[in-house]
Amino acid sequence: MTQDAQQLPGTISGGEPSATKKFDYTIIVWVVLLILLIILVANPIFQLFKESFFVSEDEAGGFTFQNYIDAFETDEYYKPMYITMMLAVSVGSISLVVGAVMAWVVSRTDIPFPNLIRNGILASFVTPPFLGAIAWIFLAGRNEGWLNKWIRGIFQLSDEFYLFDIFTMKGVVFAMSLYTFPLVFIVVLAGLNNISSDVEDAANVAGGGTFNTMFSITLPLVAPSLFAGFILAALEAMILFGIPAVLAIPAGQHTMTTQLRAFMVSEDDLLGLASAYAMPMLILAIGMVWTRGIVLGRRGYATVGGKGGQRRPQKLGVWRLPIFVLCMVPLVCAIVLPSLALLTTSFMKNLGGGLVWSNFTLWNYHFILTNDAVRESIYNTILLAIMAATGATIVAAISAFISQRKLIKGHQYMGFMATAPIGIPGIVLAVGLFAAYTKQPFVLYGTLWIMFLAYLTKYLPLAYQTANAGLTSIHPELEESCRIMGANRLQVFKDVTIPLFKTAVIASWILVFMPSLRELSASVLLWTTNTKVISVVIVDFYEETLLGPISALGVLLLLITLVAIAVGFRVAGRDFMRSAG
Amino acid sequence: MAVLDLKGLLKIFGTDVRAVDEIDLHIEHGELISLLGPSGCGKTTTLRLVAGFIEPNGGEIIMDGETVSNESSVIPPERRNMSMIFQSYAIWPHKTVAQNVGYGLKFRGITGAEADKRVKSLLSVVQMDHLGARYPGELSGGQQQRVALARALVVEPAVLLLDEPLSNLDANLREEMRFEIRRLHDEFNITSIYVTHDQAEAMVTSDRICVMNSGKIEQVGKPSDIYDIPATKFVAEFVGVTNSIPGKISSPELFEADDGAKFMMNPDGGKTGELVSIRPHRIQVHSENADVGGSDAQNVLDGEVTRGYYFGSTVDYLVKVPGLNEPLRVIGDPHEFFGVGSKVRLTIEKAAVILVSDS
Ligand SMILES: Nc1ncnc2c1ncn2[C@@H]1O[C@H](COP(=O)(O)OP(=O)(O)OP(=O)(O)O)[C@@H](O)[C@H]1O
């Protein structure tokens, strides 16, 4: 093995003299991790693959291509694919434009309150997309939508008139983009901040004007980030289940995710068909994640703290305020309006009743807090989120530690294993888990465990990246200096490693806990009567048009999330959300 | 205080990277020796072997007569009573300055008031007494370096190891800290190994310098010896600029360059070798046909200036000399400037011509 010049001293494999040479504990670690990986990833994907080649009704279990033929030949099933692709491309493009422009404005201009915009965009991860979509029904429904009513009121227009209709494909694109443009924003902002100001100054000095510099220097340099951002947004649009379920199905359209669910809940056993149908999504998603990795050069967030001088922000002049207002629009649409809409409807008797005292009620809250099924779902949700966060964090912390400290042979593969599930869409994962764990000898279907597995798999990569980033910042010399001062390994661990690693571990826990609270796309396939979670109940209620209780549940969900974030800020510091991007 | 002996120390990374290649080195009580060499020559590895962070593949390390490392057993770092200063300082960010400095004391049974007293006194030695309550994040690079020094010294270690402790500081501070390190060494007199690839740093701080190259020791000696009487071409060229002239010994104390020129050599220099090394500033420049007096103590050569850069305090010449393939680099006095094309006469003291080997 040749020496990697970048390698830190003290992280030498086999370098550290070890007292425990007698037993090779490497084996145990590997076996445990391998079993975990098989349970979480390999087996579900294998079963998915296998099922796709069998006709479900055929108990004899004959090999067949029929599932693929059915899935891709029938117009009815083919159309959702087409729609999904169109959605991915349009949502990706819109997010790209909005996210990139806002990132540029925040990083390069003298816009007022850039941090407000930045943090606001980060905060839009707080609203689960399906809740946002429901809130937008209140806001932009064709007849009853508040915005439409308001405009009619102002301009004295007839009841027939409407400006917005959320139950259209445009509405779906709009709602999705609200929750995907932040992905582009984060990636592009990081890309922009990585460009040394000298590079741009040099172009300016050479006579390039602002826009010339932007197009000939800045743009090519952030091109990888732009591409990566587009991919992220398009991928998200492709695998989202909540928004199309809420908005597209009533409009009479299926996307691949909703179609997949339709197969799974069908009276007939369509597991084989569903598996075949999931394949293109799986392959596309993994392909996209892979391309993104290549484009970004796997550098991740290695921001070089160069000495680049202070950046001179671009003066916006008279456009300063208008552009600021423009930048607030997506934020208001993604967070402020939906939250307000949910909050108000949660206290309303009648959705169309308006903001009058006679329309005020606490019944919605009373209902969700007394209804046994809802209460159980709240309990399940919190329990699952705690389990997933704890499980993922433990696995992530251990494997990141082993990988960074090169503790065992083959440590190089640790990162790959922990991030292997990256790119597997939640709903596809759920089909795989269903295929794998509904039959003997492992019947997990119907228990919380199968959902636990889904969450664990889905969020392990995120937890790993967070833990790993945290560990990277602990220079091995910090531990070695402790050692040479007289501390043994255990004391080093206690006095240096744990205190320094703690923040990343807590951050990773919260970063898994939060999305687990509102996980929908896997849960919606895996729940059974006793294992409902809040997000599933909300979708259920939506199908029964119980909009008031939905709002109350939504508000509750937001509250729990906010508490988690507040705790995160307190214990893990302001920047703990950063690794979420 | 301690005496250190490295005997045939060998460290192989992977299958064939001989990072430290069977080196022998003896370090006296209270001596500050620096390991000087280019990047990748094995300095850090040597230091980490001494610290006990890595185990040797051969040879041994003996401290005060006791073997602390050999192929089969290694006393762990925490039981060696050594201190180390790292390139990254390795100040613990979650502990205050005082906590950082005081950390090692508890392992030596020193706690409470006595520990506080020592921390205080060490902090004042490094001129940081007023900053004990700060966190490292609130310190400048130089201050962090001082904390690292205080932390290493407070435990009164038998051996102090320093791995390029100044390389992260900017030039001014680096110069200041060089003297600081030497001052602290004179005050505490701890056996120290100082790793650096900066020759000026090594010259200023060390009692002896050990020049390393690709895992091997080229030469060990006092800074002036290393500079004035280098043993190898590598040492001569690494420690300052020099003219290396290939040739052979034609008779005792007489060296004949490949292209014919003859030089009388320093009798204290090497006895065997394939080159002579002549430092540019040991060559005097005179005008053509100047009367330099015939003497047994100096070589006289005539040549022509092919390049002359004026630097204010010196002039940097290249002088083409018949009988030498390469022009000689000469650093001359600026009061008399010779332009390109001038014929000049050069004199070189015999003592400045050092026979070196070409390893
Ligand atoms: N953990 C390792 N695994 C493999 N090779 C290593 C390892 N550490 C060091 N080496 C190799 O051993 C040689 C000596 O490395 P060392 O770090 O001791 O050099 P150095 O003299 O300290 O250099 P520098 O001045 O750059 O710090 C180099 O060739 C290096 O590539």
Ligand SMILES: [Mg+2]
């Ligand atoms: Mg080194």
